[in-house]
Amino acid sequence: MKDYVIGLDLGGTNIRAAAVTREGEILHRVKIPTEVPKGRKRVIANILKVIETIRQELKGFKLSAIGMGIPGIIFFDKGIVAQSPNFPDWIDFNLGERMSKDLDVPFYIDNDANLAAVGEGWIGAGKDFNSFCMFTLGTGVGGGIVLNKNIWRGEYGMAGELGHITIYPDGHLCNCGNRGCLEQYASATGIVRMAKEKSQIPRPTIVSAPKSQITANTIYQSAKKGDTYSLEIFQKMGRILGIGIADIVNILNIELFIIGGGVADAWDYFAPSTIEEIGKRTYRVTGERVKVIKAKLGDDAGIFGAAYVAINELS
Ligand SMILES: [Zn+2]
Structure with a gap:
């Protein structure tokens, strides 16, 4: 079965995501409101909803890993959001651990600007x-x-x-x-x-x-x-x-x-x-x-970077 990863961009307004192949081809896209004012639980439920929507859409494919970009101070190795301007109550929040409770695939987070650079380096201007x-x-x-x-x-x-x-x-x-x-x-x-x-x-x-x-x-x-x-x-x-x-x-x-x-x-x-x-x-x-x-990649740089990090950790 052909596999894919999900690249997510967790913004203050929207969660944008795409299912991406190892070659950098986008199979499916989803965008929903982040709903920050409704609290952390709702934001996490929305992230899971995006992942589930993509999974339902791509039933013939296997989801191998997920990467997500978040603004702020992110400890990639530990999956921790130390501080984020968009999510003021996420202080030293172990998002990686929280997500792994609901997911059966590896989940990685990194700073969104780092991931934009990774995306441009993979298939963009770099x-x-x-x-x-x-x-x-x-x-x-x-x-x-x-x-x-x-x-x-x-x-x-x-x-x-x-x-x-x-x-x-x-x-x-x-x-x-x-x-x-x-x-x-x-x-x-x-x-x-x-x-x-x-x-x-x-x-x-x-x-x-x-x-x-x-x-x-x-x-x-x-x-x-x-x-x-x-x-x-x-x-x-x-x-x-x-x-x-x-x-x-x-x-x-x-x-x-x-x-x-x-x-x-x-x-x-x-x-x-x-x-x-x-x-x-x-x-x-x-x-x-x-x-x-x-x-070159516009708003998609972060999504591609998140996908690339997920792919890179698999190999
Ligand atoms: Zn400064």
């Missing part, structure tokens, strides 16, 4: 490279470091927190406790904050909406129309991303940087500043060879 870093620019900034085809999780799973590279020593306070983290400037949240701060300066701009209505998308739409005020915000954001990348280049001599997440849609407005900044802050011999490219 597939022809041994080593690369991926930045996921969304509400926050996630990171993943792939070294010699393996995700680098660090000593206990905390590696790849690229969003918390310090850019400004006395900058904006970050949720992690540090000040001036890259995430505070290169995420959708950071872009909105910079726009609101900047709008103290009276000057003509297309971003004329009341401050409370400014979103990353309105700034993006204004940039598209050539609004210099919005373009400057993306240039600043791009520069900050470039500083972070240059630091990594200087430490690890990595050539490929993959940029994903919703903010990557504004590529044309921030990427030139990113590339310029990398050139300024690295040795010529390394900086010249750096490639900064867009992610």
Whole structure:
């Protein structure tokens, strides 16, 4: 009987999942609401429902393993959610153990940004490279470091927190406790904050909406129309991303940087500043060879990464 694995992406709004073959082919997809406000039991019941729905759909196939990505601090080896921004009451929660009560197949969890990098490395923008870093620019900034085809999780799973590279020593306070983290400037949240701060300066701009209505998308739409005020915000954001990348280049001599997440849609407005900044802050011999490219798998990167981790643990 042909087998498959399930890759799950546990988001704050939706649980997205797919049945994936060892070759990376998607057999079936399911998406249902996570229902976070209804509590932990309901979220777990929903995860199990997704798995059961896929099993029912693929009765002629054998489910071999399951992988799932979750935002936050995840201890892969132990299956523990140490802390997750989407699930505030999941503190040191042994989700792996909890799920194994109801499942007869191995169940693995990892940080969602790590898994996005794994997915891009498997069948996406990083597939022809041994080593690369991926930045996921969304509400926050996630990171993943792939070294010699393996995700680098660090000593206990905390590696790849690229969003918390310090850019400004006395900058904006970050949720992690540090000040001036890259995430505070290169995420959708950071872009909105910079726009609101900047709008103290009276000057003509297309971003004329009341401050409370400014979103990353309105700034993006204004940039598209050539609004210099919005373009400057993306240039600043791009520069900050470039500083972070240059630091990594200087430490690890990595050539490929993959940029994903919703903010990557504004590529044309921030990427030139990113590339310029990398050139300024690295040795010529390394900086010249750096490639900064867009992610290819979109929202599916995490699902493919979760599936790949499940497959990898089987072999
Ligand atoms: Zn931080």
